[in-house]
Amino acid sequence: MAYSELIKSFHRIRAYLRSFYVYGFRHRREFDQKSARSYDNERRRVESWLGEYMSFGQDADGRRFFLSVDSRSIPENPLYRAFRAKSFTDWDITLHFHLLDILRADEALRIAEVMDELDRRLASFERAALPDESTVRKKLKEYHNLGLIRTEKRGRETLYRRSEDHVSLERWDAAAAFFSEAAPLGVIGSYLGDRLARRVPWFRFKHHYILNALDSEVLLTLFTAIRERKRVRFRTARGLFTVVPLKVYIGTQTGRQYLLAWTPRQHFAFYRADLMDSVTLGEAFEAPEDLAQRLETFQAHCWGVTGSGSGPLQRVEMTVHVGPGEGFLVERLEREKRCGQVEQVDETHWRFTAEVWDALELLPWLRTFTGRVSALSCTDERVTQRFWEDFDALAELYGGETDALS
Amino acid sequence: MLFHEIYGSYYRATAAILRQAARGALTGRELTALVQRHGFGESLLTIPDALRGERWLLLHRDLSSALTGEPELPLTTLEKRWMKALLLDPRIQLFDADPTGLEEVEPLFTPDQVVYYDRYTNGDDFQDPGYIARFRTILRALREKSAPYVRFQTGKVKKTQLVVTPHHLEYSEKDDRFRLVAASARRRWIINLGRLEACALSASERYSPLPEADMERVTFELTDRRNALEWVLLHFSHMEKETKRLDEDRYRVTLRYNREDETEMVIRILSFGPVLRVVEPEHMIALLRRRVARQRQLNPGPGGAAREEG
Numbered sequence: 011m012a013y014s015e016l017i018k019s020f021h022r023i024r025a026y027l028r029s030f031y032v033y034g035f036r037h038r039r040e041f042d043q044k045s046a047r048s049y050d051n052e053r054r055r056v057e058s059w060l061g062e063y064m065s066f067g068q069d070a071d072g073r074r075f076f077l078s079v080d081s082r083s084i085p086e087n088p089l090y091r092a093f094r095a096k097s098f099t100d101w102d103i104t105l106h107f108h109l110l111d112i113l114r115a116d117e118a119l120r121i122a123e124v125m126d127e128l129d130r131r132l133a134s135f136e137r138a139a140l141p142d143e144s145t146v147r148k149k150l151k152e153y154h155n156l157g158l159i160r161t162e163k164r165g166r167e168t169l170y171r172r173s174e175d176h177v178s179l180e181r182w183d184a185a186a187a188f189f190s191e192a193a194p195l196g197v198i199g200s201y202l203g204d205r206l207a208r209r210v211p212w213f214r215f216k217h218h219y220i221l222n223a224l225d226s227e228v229l230l231t232l233f234t235a236i237r238e239r240k241r242v243r244f245r246t247a248r249g250l251f252t253v254v255p256l257k258v259y260i261g262t263q264t265g266r267q268y269l270l271a272w273t274p275r276q277h278f279a280f281y282r283a284d285l286m287d288s289v290t291l292g293e294a295f296e297a298p299e300d301l302a303q304r305l306e307t308f309q310a311h312c313w314g315v316t317g318s319g320s321g322p323l324q325r326v327e328m329t330v331h332v333g334p335g336e337g338f339l340v341e342r343l344e345r346e347k348r349c350g351q352v353e354q355v356d357e358t359h360w361r362f363t364a365e366v367w368d369a370l371e372l373l374p375w376l377r378t379f380t381g382r383v384s385a386l387s388c389t390d391e392r393v394t395q396r397f398w399e400d401f402d403a404l405a406e407l408y409g410g411e412t413d414a415l416s
Numbered sequence: 417m418l419f420h421e422i423y424g425s426y427y428r429a430t431a432a433i434l435r436q437a438a439r440g441a442l443t444g445r446e447l448t449a450l451v452q453r454h455g456f457g458e459s460l461l462t463i464p465d466a467l468r469g470e471r472w473l474l475l476h477r478d479l480s481s482a483l484t485g486e487p488e489l490p491l492t493t494l495e496k497r498w499m500k501a502l503l504l505d506p507r508i509q510l511f512d513a514d515p516t517g518l519e520e521v522e523p524l525f526t527p528d529q530v531v532y533y534d535r536y537t538n539g540d541d542f543q544d545p546g547y548i549a550r551f552r553t554i555l556r557a558l559r560e561k562s563a564p565y566v567r568f569q570t571g572k573v574k575k576t577q578l579v580v581t582p583h584h585l586e587y588s589e590k591d592d593r594f595r596l597v598a599a600s601a602r603r604r605w606i607i608n609l610g611r612l613e614a615c616a617l618s619a620s621e622r623y624s625p626l627p628e629a630d631m632e633r634v635t636f637e638l639t640d641r642r643n644a645l646e647w648v649l650l651h652f653s654h655m656e657k658e659t660k661r662l663d664e665d666r667y668r669v670t671l672r673y674n675r676e677d678e679t680e681m682v683i684r685i686l687s688f689g690p691v692l693r694v695v696e697p698e699h700m701i702a703l704l705r706r707r708v709a710r711q712r713q714l715n716p717g718p719g720g721a722a723r724e725e726g
Contacts, residue, residue, distance in 0.1 A: 015456050016426070020419050032649045035659040035667065058457035067658065080656035080672060082586075091425070095456070098421035100466070104473045106422065107434060110490075111483040131482055137470045156422065157493030173490040176517035182499065184555060185511040189502050192587055194530060198498040201423045205489070212558040214597065216588040218654050230418050233525040259531045262590040265650040270531075314533055331714060345538040374687040381707035384714050401711060403690035408701065409708040 013051055015058045016097035021287065023092060024224045026052040027077070028284070030064075031089075031221055034076030059091040081218040085211050087191060089223045090200045101141050105149045108132075110158065110172060118162055118169035121147060184210050191215045194233075194258065197226050219265040225283040232258055232269055232283075234291060241292030242271075246285045253279065254295045256305060259315050268315045272301065277318040278308050308367075313348060317367025324369035326393065328362045328376055329355060329385040339382060346375065359384060369393045373400075380404070418494065429454035429463055431489070434474060437481035447479070497524040506542045510551045532589070539592025540610045550615040554596055557582050563622055566596070567614040568607050575613070580605055581624040599624040606676065630675035636685065636694045640665040644691040651684070668695075682707070 017023055029036060030053075041049045053075055057064050066075045079088060112127045113119060119127075121143060129140050150170055153159045162169050179186075182202065187210035190199025203209050228244075235242045235255045243252045253271035259280065260267050267283040308319040332339045343352045343362055350364030366372065369390045376386065376397055388394050421427055432450045436442040451463045467475045474482050501523040502508050503515055541547055557564040567577040580598035586606070587594050594609040604627045638648055645667060649659065656672040673681050682703050685692055694701050 015458050015462070016424070032646075032653050033659065034657070035661045054458075058459075061457050065658075067660070069660065076658070078656050078658065081654040082674070091456070093419055094423060094425040094428070096419050096421040096424050098424070098426070100471050102421060103427065103430065106427065107430070107474050107483060107487055110488055111485065132473050134476065134482065135470050135473050136477075137473070139473075156417065156420070157496070158422070158490050172488070175491050177491055177496065177499070178514045178516060179491075181512055181514040185502060185508060185513040188507075188511070188587070189505070192507070192589060193498075193502060193505065194525060195418070195498060197418065198495055198524075202491075202495055202499070204423070204428055205491075212555070212582075212584055214584040214586040216586055216595075217590040219650075221650070221653055227418050230524075233529065236529050237522075237525075257529055257531050258525075259533050262532055262535045263651070264534065264647075265653050309531070312533065341538070345536040347537075348534070373689075377689050378683045378687045380686050381710035382714070383711060398715075400689035401708075404686075405708050405712060407690055407693050408705045409712065 013054065014097060015055055016095050017055065018097050020092070020224075020227060023052060023055065023095075026056060027089060027092060027224055028221065030056060030075060031077040031079075034078070035074060037072050037074050039072075055095070056092075059095060060088055063088055079220065081220045082214060082216050085187065085191075085213055086200060086203070086209070087196065087218075087220040087223050089220050090190075090197045092224075093197050093226070101145060102149070105141065105146065109146070109149060109153065113159055113170055113172040115172045115174040118164075118171040120167055120169055121150075124150075124170065179205060183208075184212075186210075188213050191218060194229055194260070195226055197223055217262060219261075221265060221284075222260070222267055225267055225286075228283045228286050228289050229258060229267065231289045231291065238291070239295055239297070241295050242269075242289055243292045244281075244286045244289040246281065246287070251281070252292055253281075254297070257309075258283075261315070266315075270315075272297075272305075277320050278305070279318055280315040311349060311366050313350075313364065313366045313368070313371045316371045319367065321367070322389075323365040323367065324388060324390045324393075325365050326350075326363070326369045326372055326376075326388045327386070328379065328383060330360050330362065330379055330382045331384045332358055332360055332382075370396070373397060377401075422489070422492070425455050426459065426463060429459065430467070430472070430474065431487045433463075433467065434481050434483055435486045437475060437479055438483065438486045440480075442479045442481075444479070493521075494524070496521045501525050509542055509548050511555075512552070532592075535589065536591050540594060547609065550612050551585075551594065551609060553615045553617060554582055554585060554609075557617055558585070560617075561623075562617055563620040563624075565614070565616050565618040566598075566607065566612060569611045569613065577614075579618050579620045579622070581622070581626075583626045585609075597626065599626045603627065604629065631672055632675050632678070632697065633670055633672055634681060634685075634694060634700050635668060635670045635696045636692045637662070638667045638669055639691050639693075640667065641691055644688065648688055648692065651688075678703070 038049050060077060063077050063079050064075060065078050066073050108128060108131060112124055124146060125143055132138050132140055150159060154161050158173055160171050160173050179202065183206050186199045186202040190196040190203060191213065192215065232242060232255050241252050242255050253273050255269055255271050257270040258267060259270055268280045269283060270278060270280055273279050304319065311323055330339060330343065340360055343360060347362060349366065350362050353361050355361050369388050370393055373393065373396060377400065380401065386394050386397055429451050432454055433442065433447055436446055436450065447464055448460065451459050455463060466472045476482060496518055500518045500521040503518065504523055504527055553564060563579050563581050565579050567575060570576045578600055580600050582596060582598045584597040585594050586597050596607045596609060598605045598607065601624050638644060652671055658670050660668045662668055685694060686707065694704060
């Protein structure tokens with residue numbers, strides 16, 4: 011099949027974009043592609059959509075392509091462009107423009123009237139042809155589902171009219187520009203931006219994980235299932251799952267999004283959105299009476315995105331030394347404590363305490379206080395052991411007797 | 417459906433071409449320019465031929481439109497539902513978003529369905545009427561390209577007041593805060609909106625270009641233990657970076673960061689423990705050494721037991 015910039019499904023390109031953007035050190039032969047041509051085509055597409063962000067490096071193993079973006083310096087997520095590359099047929103685009111031109115908001119038309127008008131218009135082309143009525147009906151039904159047209163019944167007949175907007179989009183220009191980067195499913199905001207005469211260019215975004223955009227289809231299905239109280243089915247590398255979706259957890263420091271779900275084994279579980287594939291809506295779900303209460307208790311002891319709600323809670327205590335004029339450390343503890351608590355021990359010491367399902371999850375955060383930790387304890391000894399082992403290794407790197415850097 | 421051709425670049429380019437044709441102003445050159453503007457890098461190989469060769473029965477050979485008017489595309493249900501979801505977000509108060517037309521629409525998601533689990537808790541107060549008014553004044557200044565007068569706290573007690581050229585409003589999801597990135601004749605300013613005490617449009621027409629941010633590079637070697645490669649690369653994925661493989665499980669990563677964020681970078685690097693080893697610049701290594709030395713003073717000597725409390 012001839013190469014095209016457009017794609018039918020988002021699935022495969024999602025993996026390529028992720029690889030070019032996150033990893034960037036892989037060479038052509040390291041991609042799990044069906045064929046070398048498959049890699050070449052995908053790379054060519056990404057270059058076509060995102061050329062200005064594509065870089066390459068040359069080393070002994072050959073050329074490697076990668077996407078390099080400082081997301082703080084741009085007003086809009088460039089990965090949204092991939093969502094604008096859906097393929098279509100010649101009839102799809104022809105009917106799109108003609109049908110929305112033929113139909114009016116103030117007058118409903120029968121299918122025969124639509125076909126007659128189409129016939130009249132298309133006859134003016136040298137390569138005149140008319141699509142089947144069933145093709146036109148199918149397109150009208152599709153556009154009805156998208157909300158572009160409205161239908162009404164008159165007897166046994168269906169009549170069609172174009173949908174009418176009462177939304178003043180110009181009044182949304184700044185909100186659309188901001189939330190397209192700062193709200194879930196922001197790609198929809200970027201579609202709204204396409205409709206405006208001018209995009210608002212004033213916003214920038216720090217700590218902005220643009221890669222999350224690639225999971226938009228997954229998130230849309232999850233939100234739909236949560237709203238409709240339905241199960242979802244999906245596949246990960248670990249197998250097939252059918253669960254009840256409850257919440258979407260978004261990391262502002264990790265670049266990851268998760269589903270928090272209720273599993274058939276009657277416990278809670280987190281699943282990474284970027285590892286979920288083939289996500290579909292399942293059967294309706296009748297929640298047990300106490301699920302809301304159990305969820306609240308579970309969430310109250312989640313540090314991040316691990317734990318199942320079973321097993322004993324683990325208690326972590328960290329005492330931090332705060333010298334004169336170092337109130338910023340207390341500020342840090344307060345703003346970053348999540349489900350933990352902070353109390354002053356004496357003039358120069360503050361204690362952070364938390365009871366969580368999985369204390370190992372705190373390790374990265376505890377390490378950020380390196381240089382200040384005067385005491386650390388945990389009911390799970392692995393936490394303190396790992397913390398001090400890692401510190402000893404760090405000391406070897408940066409401050410050991412023999413300087414590892416020299 | 418989120419991934420649909422009606423939102424695609426080809427449809428958008430074609431709509432722009434048909435709009436121009438309906439106005440009787442389409443030329444071959446204009447057609448090319450519109451494809452370049454709205455399409456992708458290689459769209460010129462496809463769209464003009466499809467339109468002029470009558471594969472898409474939309475444009476006559478004389479470049480007149482086959483439609484009766486300019487193309488129109490009503491908002492989709494998905495777009496309206498996303499907008500309705502925004503109306504439930506506390507930050508929407510900052511904007512002049514008009515809810516008209518969305519009364520009967522169901523939101524796509526609600527705030528209680530989303531948990532930002534690692535967001536800092538001392539974010540800006542988006543409900544504060546004073547904050548909203550100052551935010552809107554800055555938005556107006558950006559829209560009208562005017563220079564507002566601002567007064568803000570630069571320290572615990574010190575206050576600064578000046579007229580600036582606003583360039584951007586920068587939002588951090590982690591901090592849940594806005595900062596005004598602005599310029600005065602002499603320098604670049606980054607002002608936390610939460611610290612802004614007054615803001616008013618001024619009569620000044622002076623324009624100060626934004627000086628470049630002071631950028632630095634840090635290079636570290638990464639050892640891929642405990643899935644560190646993926647964790648680290650995802651964590652730093654929002655920065656401009658280059659990664660090279662050194663051998664089976666070692667990688668060299670170079671990141672570009674803003675100098676004002678140096679302390680934050682040190683903290684972020686520390687969070688990964690010994691799987692990261694900074695190799696340059698020297699001053700970053702010195703900052704890490706200082707923290708390690710200070711920790712040694714608090715808990716001298718290797719071994720865990722002596723360090724545990726109670």
